[in-house]
Amino acid sequence: MTAVQEAPAAAPRRRTRPLGWVLAAVGIPTFMVTLDNLVVSTALPVIRTDLGASLTDLQWFVNAYTLPFAAFLLTAAALGDRIGRRRMFVAGLIVFTLASAAAALATESWQLTAARAVQGLGGAAVAPLALTLLAEAVPDRLRTAAVGIWGGISGLGVAVGPVVGGAVVEGLDWHWIFWLNVPIGVLAVVLALTVLDESRGGARRLDPLGLVLSAAGMLLVIWGVVDGPERGWTSARVLTMLIAGGAMLAAFLAWQARNPAPMLPLRLFRSRAFSLVNAVTLTFSAGAFGSVFLLAQFFQVVQGLSPLDAGLRTLPWTAAPMIVAPLAGLFGDRIGQRALIFTGQLFLAAGILWIGLATGPDVTYGSLVFAFALAGIGMGLTFAPISTVALASVKDTDRGVASGVNNTIREAGVAAGVAVLASIFSSYGGYSTHQSFVDGLRPAVIVGALIVAAGAVVALWLPRRETSQLPAAQAEAVHSTS
Incomplete structure (x- = not known):
C-alpha cells in the first residue's frame, strides 16, 4: 500500500461526551445482541411446542443466527472503515431491530429461521464496531477502564441470558424474547446518533472481491464445522464445505497480500x-x-x-x-x-x-x-x-x-x-x-x-x-x- 493510501484523512474535532453516555450507546446494543442468542437457546422447548418445530428446525433457529453473524463480522468492520463506522453500526442496529420484530411475528418455523438469519447480519455490524466506536470516543487514559466496563456489560448479557430464557420456558410468551428488542433497539439507534461521532479507517476504497471471498469462505467453514458432529466429518457435504471454504479463505489471504487497498x-x-x-x-x-x-x-x-x-x-x-x-x-x-x-x-x-x-x-x-x-x-x-x-x-x-x-x-x-x-x-x-x-x-x-x-x-x-x-x-x- 502506498504512503498516500495509508495516510488517514484529517481527524475531525471530537465532541466530549460523558463516559456513561458513551458506554450506554455502545453497551446497550452489545447487551441486546449477546442476550438474544442465549435467551433463544434456552427457550427452544417452548418454541418447539408452539410452532410444531422439528429437531432440525430447532438447530436452525440457533445456526441461522450464528452462521451469518460469524461470517460477516470482518466484512461489516471493513465496510464500516470505508463508509463510516457509526453509519454501519446504526444500520446494523436497524436491521437487527426490524428482524426482531419479524421473529416475534413468526407463526411458522421457516419464518423464524429467516428472521434469525437477518438478525445475525445485523448483529455482525454491531459486535465489532461497538468496541471500535468506544475506543474512538474515550480519551486514551480512560480507554482500558472503558473497555473493562464494556466487557462487564457483555458479561451481563451472558449472565442473565440463561435465567431469562428459563423464565420464558416456564410460562412467559416466547414472542417477548424478540418484542423486547424493538424498544431497546430504537433507544440504541437514538443514542448512537446522538452520542457517537462518525469515524473511518485509513483505506477508502472498497474491496469487493475481498468482501465476497472472506464472507463466503467463513460461512462455508463455520457451516461445515457446525454440521460435522451430526452429519459426520467425512461426509461429502461436510468435506465439500470445509475444503471449499478453506480454498476461499486461502484465496482471500493471497488477494489481500497483493491488493493495494486490502480490507x-x-x-x-x-x-x-x-x-x-x-x-x-x-x-x-x-x-x-x-x-x-x-x-x-x-x-x-x-x-x-x-x-x-x-x-x-x-x-x-x-x-x-x-x-x-x-x-x-x-x-x-x-x-x-x-x-x-x-x-x-x-x-x-x-x-x-x-x-x-x-x-x-x-x-x-x-x-x-x-x-x-x-x-x-x-x-x-x-x-x-x-x-x-x-x-x-x-x-x-x-x-x-x-x-x-x-x-x-x-x-x-x-x-x-x-x-x-x-x-x-x-x-x-x-x-x-x-x-x-x-x-x-x-x-x-x-x-x-x-x-x-x-x-x-x-x-x-x-x-x-x-x-x-x-x-x-x-x-x-x-x-x-x-
Whole structure:
C-alpha cells in the first residue's frame, strides 16, 4: 500500500461526551445482541411446542443466527472503515431491530429461521464496531477502564441470558424474547446518533472481491464445522464445505497480500501482540464455550432441573465476568494485560478441569459451585484484556478491522469448540441414560480445559508492555517491529 493510501484523512474535532453516555450507546446494543442468542437457546422447548418445530428446525433457529453473524463480522468492520463506522453500526442496529420484530411475528418455523438469519447480519455490524466506536470516543487514559466496563456489560448479557430464557420456558410468551428488542433497539439507534461521532479507517476504497471471498469462505467453514458432529466429518457435504471454504479463505489471504487497498491488511499480524492475542482468543472461546454448551445441559438432562433452575445454578460462572471484567479494565494497565490474560486462562482451565473430574450422575451442586466461580473469574479476567491488547497493538486507523478480526476468531472458536467437544461427547456417551451423558461429558470437558490451558501457555509470550502505554513515536515503532 502506498504512503498516500495509508495516510488517514484529517481527524475531525471530537465532541466530549460523558463516559456513561458513551458506554450506554455502545453497551446497550452489545447487551441486546449477546442476550438474544442465549435467551433463544434456552427457550427452544417452548418454541418447539408452539410452532410444531422439528429437531432440525430447532438447530436452525440457533445456526441461522450464528452462521451469518460469524461470517460477516470482518466484512461489516471493513465496510464500516470505508463508509463510516457509526453509519454501519446504526444500520446494523436497524436491521437487527426490524428482524426482531419479524421473529416475534413468526407463526411458522421457516419464518423464524429467516428472521434469525437477518438478525445475525445485523448483529455482525454491531459486535465489532461497538468496541471500535468506544475506543474512538474515550480519551486514551480512560480507554482500558472503558473497555473493562464494556466487557462487564457483555458479561451481563451472558449472565442473565440463561435465567431469562428459563423464565420464558416456564410460562412467559416466547414472542417477548424478540418484542423486547424493538424498544431497546430504537433507544440504541437514538443514542448512537446522538452520542457517537462518525469515524473511518485509513483505506477508502472498497474491496469487493475481498468482501465476497472472506464472507463466503467463513460461512462455508463455520457451516461445515457446525454440521460435522451430526452429519459426520467425512461426509461429502461436510468435506465439500470445509475444503471449499478453506480454498476461499486461502484465496482471500493471497488477494489481500497483493491488493493495494486490502480490507484486511496482513501487516497487522507482524505485531506479535496482535497475532498472539488472537491465538489466545481462539483457544479461550473454543475450550470455554464448547464446555459451556455441554454443561448447560447437565442440570436438565441428568439432574432433571427446570431450565430456570438450571440457569440460576450457572450464575456463579456466568455472572462473575460482569463483576470481574470492569475490575480487570480498571487495574489492567497497573497490573499488566499479559498477567491478567495468563491468570484468567489459568483459572478458567482449572475451573473447567475441576468440573470435568468432579461431575457424576449424583454430584451435588455444592461440589461444583466453587469450580463454576473459579471459571467465571477466569473468563472475567480475560474479556477486557484481550480486547485491550487487540486494539492497542494496531494503529488507530486499524482499530475497526482489528476488532473485526478478533470477533471473527472468537466466533469461529465458539463454533469449532462446540463441534469438537460435541464429537468427543458422542464418541464416549450420549443421551440414553444419565450415566451415558456423564460418560460423554467428562472427556469432552477435560479436553476443553486442556485447550484453554494451551491458551494460557501462549499468553506467556505476549509482550510485557502494551502498545497503548507507550509514547506515540515509540508505539509506532512497536507496530512495525513487534
